[in-house]
Amino acid sequence: MPRDNMASLIQRVARQARITFRSPAGPAFGENLHRLQQLLDEVRAEDLHLAPRGPSAAAAAAGGGPPWAGVVPPVSYMHICETESFSMGVFLLRSGACIPLHDHPGMNGMLKVLYGTLRIACMDTLPAGAAGAAAAPPLPAAGSGPCLRALFRSRQHYTPASPPCLLSPHTDNLHQIDAVDGPAAFLDILAPPYDPQHGRDCHYYRLLEGQPAGAEPPALPREVWLVETPQASDFWCGGEPYPGPRVCL
Numbered sequence: 594m595p596r597d598n599m600a601s602l603i604q605r606v607a608r609q610a611r612i613t614f615r616s617p618a619g620p621a622f623g624e625n626l627h628r629l630q631q632l633l634d635e636v637r638a639e640d641l642h643l644a645p646r647g648p649s650a651a652a653a654a655a656g657g658g659p660p661w662a663g664v665v666p667p668v669s670y671m672h673i674c675e676t677e678s679f680s681m682g683v684f685l686l687r688s689g690a691c692i693p694l695h696d697h698p699g700m701n702g703m704l705k706v707l708y709g710t711l712r713i714a715c716m717d718t719l720p721a722g723a724a725g726a727a728a729a730p731p732l733p734a735a736g737s738g739p740c741l742r743a744l745f746r747s748r749q750h751y752t753p754a755s756p757p758c759l760l761s762p763h764t765d766n767l768h769q770i771d772a773v774d775g776p777a778a779f780l781d782i783l784a785p786p787y788d789p790q791h792g793r794d795c796h797y798y799r800l801l802e803g804q805p806a807g808a809e810p811p812a813l814p815r816e817v818w819l820v821e822t823p824q825a826s827d828f829w830c831g832g833e834p835y836p837g838p839r840v841c842l
Contacts, residue, residue, distance in 0.1 A: 602640070606632045607674055607681060607840045614678040614784035617701065629782075630703065633757050636780055638707040641837035645708045647687030647776040652831030666831035668692060674840045679784035683707065683835065686772035693825050694769040694798045701784045702760040704751075704770075709777025711751045713758055715765035716743040719816065738821030740801065743767060746814045751779075767798065767819075797822050 609632055613625035638644070648669035667690035671683040686692070686709070694714070704713075719742040746765060750773070751758055760766050770779075787793050798819040 602632065602635060603673075603838050604840055606636065607842055610679045610681060610782055610784065611676060611842060614701065617784070626701075630757055630759070633703055633705045633780065633782070636705055636707070637753065638778065641683065641707065641780070641835075643683070643707060643778060643836070645776055645778075646685070647690070648685050648831055649833055652685075652833040666829050667827070668829075669831040669833050671833055671835035673835050673837070674842055675786055676842060677785065679782055680786035681780070681782045681840070683778055683780055684830075685778045685833075686711075686770070686776060688772055688775045690772045691828070692770040693828055694767060694800075694819070696767045696796050696798070697760060697762075697783065697787075698766075698793050698796075699762050699785075700760075700766070700787075700793060701762065703782040704758040704760075705780045706751045706753050706755060707778040707780055708753060709775050710773050711777050711779060712748065712771040712773050713751055714748045714769045715746050715758075715760070716767040716817070716819075717746060717764055718743050718767065740818055740820050741798075743817050743819050744814055745817045748813060797824055 606629070609625070609629045613622065613629045616622065648666050650665055652666050652669035665687075667687055669685045671685070673681045673683065675681070684692070694716075696718075758765075758768075760768065785791075785793065787795055799822050801818040801820050
């Protein structure tokens with residue numbers, strides 16, 4: 594059953610996020626981030642009025658135009674709140690769905706699994722001319738985007754019992770998210786929000802090694818090469834209403 598104080602908890606999460614990300618370069622940022630992480634770790638699916646499921650038919654109507662019109666998307670998003678400094682919402686993934694490898698330019702992020710199991714592969718970008726650079730890979734197919742070096746840092750499973758998964762502008766800023774063994778959902782905070790007009794557009798990548806980021810990799814961490822790609826044709830994100838306690842900022 595939902596806890597009686599959940600409305601105040603999700604409100605406190607939002608309020609703490611606003612405090613934390615209002616001054617990400619301030620002296621109290623580390624302490625504020627830790628407090629936000631503690632609050633986020635308390636959130637459970639039932640407290641947001643969610644039961645385990647994938648995206649609903651309602652998300653199909655918000656999934657965009659052809660070829661996706663009327664098709665239930667692999668992923669949907671429930672918007673909770675947004676300010677200039679952060680956004681917060683819930684992502685729902687059907688069983689086997691994948692949010693492809695992507696970046697968060699200049700952004701911090703926190704991800705808390707609400708139900709199901711997520712496999713998250715995390716990477717850092719590396720300077721192209723740094724010492725010890727791996728040999729350049731074979732050229733990607735014609736029409737592909739630029740290549741970049743990255744450090745494949747980790748590939749872990751997250752459940753509701755796991756602490757939040759964190760990313761920063763320089764650490765674990767690229768990740769791929771796969772739902773395994775059933776549908777999954779996670780509460781997501783990004784700071785600041787995506788904004789192409791301010792250089793914070795989302796870019797997608799794939800490994801230039803034959804194996805996708807979600808596949809079992811060799812020993813980690815290790816250097817890899819990535820190539821920028823368009824959004825995959827089988828990935829899109831619909832929208833559906835957030836059923837949980839209202840948040841006011």
